[in-house]
Every structure is written in C-alpha cells, then in structure tokens.
Amino acid sequence: MTTHAGLPRHQFQQDANLTANDGPRREAVRKALGNYQTARNRTGATFTDWKSARNAAATIKHEALNHLDRYLEEFEQKFTARGGKVFWASDSKQARDYILKLAKEKGVRSIVKSKAMTGEEIHLNEALLEEGYGVVESDLGEYIQQLKGEPPYHFVFPCMHLRRDEISDLFHRELGTAQTNSPEELTMIARRVLRRAYVEADMGISGANFIVADTGMISITENEGNARLTVGLPKIHVALIGIEKMVPRLGDLALFLPMLATAGTGQHLTGYNSMYGGPRQPGETDGPEEFHVVFLDNHRTRLLADPEQRDALHCIRCGACLNVCPIFKNIGGHTYGTTYQGPIGSVITPHFRGLQDWKHLSGASSLCGACTETCPVGIDIHHHLLHNRRNAAAQKPASGEGLLWKAFVFLMKRPALYRLATKFAPLGGLLQPLLEHVPFNPLHNWTETREFPQAPLRSFRDQFRAHQAAKTSQAKGGAR
Ligand code: SF4
Incomplete structure (x- = not known):
C-alpha cells in the first residue's frame, strides 16, 4: 500500500491503478469474497421472507433515527442509573481527549482493544501510542493489521487480502515464531500473545453493534470471544459508539442479530452475542469497575439533518455492499483511503470529511445497483452516490465542464450547425x-x-x- 499523501483524489487514482494491476492480490480478494457469497446464499435462503425482514429492518432504523434524541436520552438515563458514565463527543478530538484524560487520571499503562471502526475514525490508537500507552488489538484480523502497520482492508474482514503464507511471514518477522501454513497454528500464535494482553490491560476499549434504548444496554456481536474478554477483564471499560447504532427495543435484536450475521459473514448468528449495561454490580463477580460510553457524533447529526440522504445512517456495517461491489473487488479496500470503504464509505465519507475533497469516491462506481440490492436495511446506496455527484457539481462545477455544456447547448439549439458538426x-x-x-x-x-x-x-x-x-x-x- 502506498501512503495517502497529497490530494485524496490523486492518491486514489494512483492506488487504484496499482491495485487493479496487482493480479495475485485481486485473486486473494476474489477468493475470499467467493467463499463469503457461497455462505451468504446458503444462509440467506433460510430466511422465510428476506424481503419482508429487510423492510422491517428499514422501518425500525427509520423510527430509531427519526427519534434519535429521545432514544439516546432514554439510553443514558437507564445506563447511568446502573453506574455507567456517558460522554457526548461532537468530534474526534473531544472523543480522543476524553479517553486520554481518563487513562491518565486512572494511571492506565496498557490497553486492549476489540474491533471498533469508530476507533479508526478518530485515529485513537495513534493518539494513545503517542502518549506512551501500549495498545493491542484483540480481534485476530485487526491484530494482524496492527502488526503490519496498516489500517483494516475491509471493515468486517480486516485482513481479507492477505494469504496464509504472508501472515506466517509477518508473525515470523514480528514475533519470532516458526513458519507455518496451518490456520490453527497461526491462530494459536496470536492467541498466546493476546491472552497476556487481556491480563495485563488496565483499560479495555470496544465499539458496539447496537445501542438498545429501552434497556440502556449495548450489544456486541463477534466470533472470537475477544470482545468479551476486552470488556470483562480490565478494570475500566470504554465503548466508543457512533450515535446512529440505535435500535429502540431489545426485541429488535431478534431481527437485527441474524440479519447482521447473514449479510456480514453468511452465518445464522455470530458466535458470541453479548449485552452490556454498565459496570459490575454489587454481588457480581465479573465485569469492569467503571464503564464509560463515549457517543460519537463527528458529523453524523449533519447527515441526519439531510432529509434526502439521512437513511445512509441506517447502515449496520455488515460490509455486504463491499462484498458485491465490482469496484471494491478491483481496487481493494486501502485504495479508498477512508475508514469506511466500498459503496457505503463512498456515500458517507464526503459527509464526514468534506464533499469537495472526497467527491471522487462517488464517481468510482459503475452504478450497477448491486450494493442497493444486497443491503439488508434497504439503503438506496447507488442513488446516494448520484446525489453526492450532483451536490458536488452544484457546489463547485468541474473546471472546463461548464464550458463543454455551454458548447453542447449552443450546438443543440442550432440544428443546421449540429448537422454540419x-x-x-x-x-x-x-x-x-x-x-x-x-x-x-x-x-x-x-x-x-x-x-x-x-x-x-x-x-x-x-x-x-x-x-x-x-x-x-x-x-x-x-x-x-
Ligand atoms: S450500507 Fe447496507 S450493505 Fe453496506 S455495510 Fe451498511 S448495512 Fe451493510
């Protein structure tokens, strides 16, 4: 991967060219996505009526987002009643500062972290490492990417682009372990390192898949059990969560958990589905002594205020739209240069990081509509790409383009001249x-x-x- 220097658009073009010409890398991605598609087709077929389930999910998210203020307050009231603390961060800096201050006040030395794209979004690891804290990613894919010094390639499958021999080489180089091609042995190597990290950590950091308003709890789904240990073992826990992850009722998870598993990984349900509602209560033997939820806005309310595109916040980060996208398959995840890759990343990044700097992502689409078709919550993704293109052009027409259109109009109004042309x-x-x-x-x-x-x-x-x-x-x- 090249570094993302200069204008995002130029870097994107350069990286896209490199990746599109990297046959072995594209083959690894194609193979991983082929396995995903087989599993997803099998599991999707077990839904009696996927279309109705999808409509129901879209309706629930619509309700959650339209009354977000009320549901967030309901969550806060219930969560704080059990001793949890809530911090509202308007932007990345506020979220980072809160976590850094907390770590300093509590004398934290080492931190273990489970998968949280919000952490990537606010560059949390970099900030913590800069202040001298040891941070270990506990999700296997994220751990591999951390050792490699690269951001996740895909927000569900962070190291999907790597072959087994490349991971073995990486472990050999960074951890001094023997070369192996066995997935079990590679997993055991990481497990040995990670078990120690859980025991040594003073602070655990996670994200969340859902915020449940009526119980004041967060829901985390995972396959490795690493998030459970990240939440359960260190004495302080911080969950960094985008405010859009809301569902109104506990019962809504009966739909969303199997839906996320099916669309995300092709499973009926992920291996572990946990709910957390605050710190350890009197009489309980497990859990952190302090539990902080940091709610991250970071331009989400700006998107919420846009009636045309606010449904982009319905996203449950299943990654399905990336998996079917012909552009993602060819240019890979790093080329986007964003936290959220693929079609949904191309829709929301211009809202989060500036339309003019990131409008090129909306142009990197064949508009085939495969993303919209696969999205379990029915987001009209490819039309949102068109909305972004339109808005970008209205804000700042491309140089030369206006002149071309004027010439076109001039010609079209003069049939004789048009015929001659x-x-x-x-x-x-x-x-x-x-x-x-x-x-x-x-x-x-x-x-x-x-x-x-x-x-x-x-x-x-x-x-x-x-x-x-x-x-x-x-x-x-x-x-x-
Ligand atoms: S936009 Fe839809 S398909 Fe894409 S990650 Fe979000 S929920 Fe999944």
Whole structure:
C-alpha cells in the first residue's frame, strides 16, 4: 500500500491503478469474497421472507433515527442509573481527549482493544501510542493489521487480502515464531500473545453493534470471544459508539442479530452475542469497575439533518455492499483511503470529511445497483452516490465542464450547425493518434485506457432518410 499523501483524489487514482494491476492480490480478494457469497446464499435462503425482514429492518432504523434524541436520552438515563458514565463527543478530538484524560487520571499503562471502526475514525490508537500507552488489538484480523502497520482492508474482514503464507511471514518477522501454513497454528500464535494482553490491560476499549434504548444496554456481536474478554477483564471499560447504532427495543435484536450475521459473514448468528449495561454490580463477580460510553457524533447529526440522504445512517456495517461491489473487488479496500470503504464509505465519507475533497469516491462506481440490492436495511446506496455527484457539481462545477455544456447547448439549439458538426464526427478517430503525440495531452487520463469511439460514416439522420426514401419508392413500385 502506498501512503495517502497529497490530494485524496490523486492518491486514489494512483492506488487504484496499482491495485487493479496487482493480479495475485485481486485473486486473494476474489477468493475470499467467493467463499463469503457461497455462505451468504446458503444462509440467506433460510430466511422465510428476506424481503419482508429487510423492510422491517428499514422501518425500525427509520423510527430509531427519526427519534434519535429521545432514544439516546432514554439510553443514558437507564445506563447511568446502573453506574455507567456517558460522554457526548461532537468530534474526534473531544472523543480522543476524553479517553486520554481518563487513562491518565486512572494511571492506565496498557490497553486492549476489540474491533471498533469508530476507533479508526478518530485515529485513537495513534493518539494513545503517542502518549506512551501500549495498545493491542484483540480481534485476530485487526491484530494482524496492527502488526503490519496498516489500517483494516475491509471493515468486517480486516485482513481479507492477505494469504496464509504472508501472515506466517509477518508473525515470523514480528514475533519470532516458526513458519507455518496451518490456520490453527497461526491462530494459536496470536492467541498466546493476546491472552497476556487481556491480563495485563488496565483499560479495555470496544465499539458496539447496537445501542438498545429501552434497556440502556449495548450489544456486541463477534466470533472470537475477544470482545468479551476486552470488556470483562480490565478494570475500566470504554465503548466508543457512533450515535446512529440505535435500535429502540431489545426485541429488535431478534431481527437485527441474524440479519447482521447473514449479510456480514453468511452465518445464522455470530458466535458470541453479548449485552452490556454498565459496570459490575454489587454481588457480581465479573465485569469492569467503571464503564464509560463515549457517543460519537463527528458529523453524523449533519447527515441526519439531510432529509434526502439521512437513511445512509441506517447502515449496520455488515460490509455486504463491499462484498458485491465490482469496484471494491478491483481496487481493494486501502485504495479508498477512508475508514469506511466500498459503496457505503463512498456515500458517507464526503459527509464526514468534506464533499469537495472526497467527491471522487462517488464517481468510482459503475452504478450497477448491486450494493442497493444486497443491503439488508434497504439503503438506496447507488442513488446516494448520484446525489453526492450532483451536490458536488452544484457546489463547485468541474473546471472546463461548464464550458463543454455551454458548447453542447449552443450546438443543440442550432440544428443546421449540429448537422454540419456531425459530418465531421468520423474524423474524431484521428484525434487519438494526434493526442498521443501531444506533450501535454489534456485528455491523458481518459485516453490512457480508452480509445475514442468511432463515429459511423453516416449519421442516424442520413440512414433514416435513406430508409424512408427506400420504403417510399418500394411502396410506389408496389402500387404500379
Ligand atoms: S450500507 Fe447496507 S450493505 Fe453496506 S455495510 Fe451498511 S448495512 Fe451493510
């Protein structure tokens, strides 16, 4: 992976070119996604009525987001009644500062962390490491990425792009272990390191899959049991959660847990589904002494205020839209340069990090609609990509584009001139070789991978006229 320096758009183009030409990497991703698709098709078929389940999920998220203020308060009231603490962070800095201050006040030395994309979003690990805290990622895929010094490749499968031999090499280099091609042995190596990290940690950090308003609890789903240990063993726990993860009622999880598992990994249910409602209560033997929930806004309320695109906040981060996206399959996760990759990342990143800097992501789509079709909560993803494109153009038209459209309108309003122009269209093919010899080809990005379309020698209008004339003369001949 290259570093993301300079303009995000330029870096994106450069990385996309590199990855699209990296055959072995694309093959590894293709294989991983092929396995996912087989499992998902099998599990999806066990839903009696997936379409109705999807509509129900969309309705519940619609309700949760439309009354988010009320549900968040309900959660806070119930969670704090059991001794939990809630902090409202408007942006990344506030969230980071709160966690750093807490770690300092409590004399924390080492931290264990389970998977939390919100942590990636606010660059939490970097901030903690900078202040001298040891942080260990406890999810196996995240741990591998941390050892490699790379962000997750996919927000559900963080190291899906790596082959077993590459992971073995990494462990050999970083941990001094013997080379092995056995998945079990590789897992046991990580397990030995991670078990020690849980015991030594003073603070655990997690995210959450759902916030449940009526019980004042958070729900975490996982397959490795690492989140349970991350929450249960250290004496302080911090859950860093985006405010959109809300569901109103505990009963809603009866729909969302199997749905997330099916769409996310092709399982009926993930291995472990846990609910946490605050610190250890009197008489309980497990759990942290302090439990903090940090609610992260970070531009989510700005998106919530947009009636056209607010349903993008319904996302349950299952990753299914990435898995079916032809662009993701070809350019991979790192190319996006964002916390949230793939189609949904391309929709929300411009809202979170600035439309003009990140509008290119909305252009990186074939608009095939596979993302929308697969989304378990029915987000109209590919139309949101179009909305972003429209909004970006309205905010700041692309240089030169306005001129082109003006020329087009001028021509279309003058039929005689248009007809004359079409006579010269077949000469357009000559432009390609000409441009290739121009030192500063203005259409370089386009012509590098494409050829000018060959205009037909006779326009549609000419062909139609000829066709009509032939028909008329045939009719006259028949009448004679
Ligand atoms: S947009 Fe839909 S398909 Fe994509 S990650 Fe979110 S919930 Fe899953």
